[in-house]
Amino acid sequence: MCGSSAGCRTFRCLIYLALMVSCVTFLVIVTVINLRYGPVARPLEIRIPPVAVELDLSNSTQPWLSFVNGSTIRFSNRKDHLNITIRRVEAIFMYRGIPVSCVLEDRPLRLRGRSEAAVEMEAVMCDRGGKFTHGGFPYTEDMLTDAREKGRMRMGFVMNVRAGYSHWPWAWEVLLRPECTEFYVRLGKSGKVSNSKNNIHDKDVFPGTGSVTCIITDPLWVR
Numbered sequence: 001m002c003g004s005s006a007g008c009r010t011f012r013c014l015i016y017l018a019l020m021v022s023c024v025t026f027l028v029i030v031t032v033i034n035l036r037y038g039p040v041a042r043p044l045e046i047r048i049p050p051v052a053v054e055l056d057l058s059n060s061t062q063p064w065l066s067f068v069n070g071s072t073i074r075f076s077n078r079k080d081h082l083n084i085t086i087r088r089v090e091a092i093f094m095y096r097g098i099p100v101s102c103v104l105e106d107r108p109l110r111l112r113g114r115s116e117a118a119v120e121m122e123a124v125m126c127d128r129g130g131k132f133t134h135g136g137f138p139y140t141e142d143m144l145t146d147a148r149e150k151g152r153m154r155m156g157f158v159m160n161v162r163a164g165y166s167h168w169p170w171a172w173e174v175l176l177r178p179e180c181t182e183f184y185v186r187l188g189k190s191g192k193v194s195n196s197k198n199n200i201h202d203k204d205v206f207p208g209t210g211s212v213t214c215i216i217t218d219p220l221w222v223r
Helices: 006-037 139-150
Strands: 044-048 052-056 064-067 072-077 083-095 098-105 109-111 116-120 152-167 170-176 183-186 191-195 200-207 212-215
Touching: 006 152, 006 170, 044 152, 072 083, 072 109, 109 116, 139 152, 152 212
Parallel strands: none
Antiparallel strands: 044 072, 044 212, 052 064, 052 200, 072 116, 083 098, 083 109, 083 152, 152 170, 152 183, 191 200
């Protein structure tokens, strides 16, 4: 065993110094990696190009609005040497605070460094208040007035995104709630789908010219 000689004391001091330097170096590396590649760096961008909406009036007591399939939510990875996996996307389109069209995608979407990919918005009726009924909500007539007289409808947009970031050997699992701008669906001439059985027009499809921009804020949680 090492005694109390000057050589032993020097050796112990060198061991302690090496441990301190190693710990400080590790903390510096972790901090730099986290700031450059982690959630703090906000490496993910989300854009929604112009979309088209469909007013379905085939059931006069329960009309509803959906986004035409084929519209997309685009995800971009802004960082080199970082892999992002979009694990789950929940999107809700709102009219006057009421959900009118929902999108749920839980198939993994992988983005390598400096790449982008899109999720198709396969709109479905929302579980929470997705139907606009003449008897239950006054918003059906307001929506039709906005569409046919004002020529535009102002929509809200809420999104939750579960994602994983990885930069070997580090990895982060995050829940994001992007702050997305309200947007107008600007309405020109509508394309009408005819119901030949009843000889009436039961669907109006309106092209949109406005796009949505989303700001990725700090995650709700990171692990």
